[in-house]
Amino acid sequence: MEETQVPKISSVARIHNQSFSQSLLKVTGTDLENIVYYKNNAPTFANVEPQGLQGFACAVADIATHSKLRRLEFAQDAHGWLDISAFDFTSMVWADSFACAQEKHSICLLLGLVGECLLEPF
Structure with missing residues (x-):
């Protein structure tokens, strides 16, 4: 191949x-x-x-690849579409903190963001 x-x-x-x-x-x-x-x-x-x-x-x-690949074929994703994407990092949004606590119905809940959820465009 x-x-x-x-x-x-x-x-x-x-x-x-x-x-x-x-x-x-x-x-x-x-x-x-x-x-x-x-x-x-x-x-x-x-x-x-x-x-x-x-x-x-x-x-x-x-x-x-210095023109070494003669046939370029894209894989398909789970939906049958060509598996290729582009995204733009020229503007980014990030979380002010990775966690916060909220109280609802007298119950305290800790909400947390991890990994790529802390940063957009991810």
């Missing part, structure tokens, strides 16, 4: 691989900060232009 002939791309941050980021900007016109590959279930995001994202992802994969 072709996939075994190219190194795994788990995360590419601009600060750590500036030549990749410059190549991506030159070929696609996109100044991307980071690329992350999620395996298994990940948060669901809505993409308004799936075909555009597919084309962009193929261009990125072509650059990242």
